[in-house]
Amino acid sequence: MDSDAKNPSCLLYGPLDARFEDRPVPVLSDPHDVILRIAYTGVCGSDVHFWLDGGIRTYVSEARPLTMGHEASGTIHAVGSAVSSLVPGDKVAIEPGYPCSRCERCKSGRYHLCPEMKFAADPPKVHGTLSKYFLLPASFCYKLPESISLSEAALMEPLAVAVHAIRLADIKPGSRVIVFGAATVGLFCAAVAREFGASTVVSVDILEHKLRFAQKFVGSSVGRTAMPDSSLTPEENAKRLVEEHQLGEGADIAIDASGAEASVQTAIFALRMGGTFVQVGMGKRKIEFPISELCEHEITARGSFRYGAGDFDLGIRLVGQGKIILSGIITKVFPFESATEAWETAKRGEGTKTLIEGPRN
């Protein structure tokens, strides 16, 4: 790489304080690493929290600014001497966190729960993908099939989140599923549930336009939509959901991709005896939870965190084979220099997925 190569990056110094700076170009010190040139970075809810508050639980500061971004795609720029799976010019989606590979969690096969995980744009130390160049292990890059564009590839991260949640939900052929929230992850959960064989997938949201899109995205073979009535209790809304969508004694599986307290409660009340609940959305840190129903109905409740072994692979295969069609999900693309506008757009809840281009030069 030429010695005057620069690495323009978008760093967050605190709430509403983003600065564009040149950071050092990453250097290939581990032979298994690659450097990629970032093509697109998607904006997600957590980016908006970072933009507004400077972090979530852990925070950036004037002394410790951090490059933002974690949902990214790019082109391989350079590969370490031990890398045989990728060559410069390959187009990839990236899994933006890599574990230590040595601890008990890693050895047990659940590497995404590794306490030493180095996840992009996670304070205080790990820089994100909103830069020209980005370094990571080759095994966390997923080569794209011809049918997936670099902009669509930035959606593989939220898709992997959905694949992970649906795997934990243990959907079987014919399962009746409710997904709360019809933003990107909720939409993907609904579509992946369909691919896992669900016979009914009801998407629930409080915004009419999100439900209209969900209906189209999930398709009329299994997809249904419902808007909760804010004047009713979660118990009443659950009863209505089950009746209107003929879910019998209740849904087999309920997934919350909204993080809203009322959704979590409605989800539990809408399940049949012995049903399964999966929490994938992040909202308020503590909520009131229908614990008696959990017990009396012997409901299985599971938390779903990011993604793990095989989740990116499966997501990419589902899209690559045309089983999940991404058209309409990307609603706006901002140039690198307008990253803060992209966060503002996401904050206002406009469209579905906003992308930020990598620096052009």
Ligand SMILES: [Zn+2]
């Ligand atoms: Zn995200």
Ligand SMILES: [Zn+2]
């Ligand atoms: Zn580990």
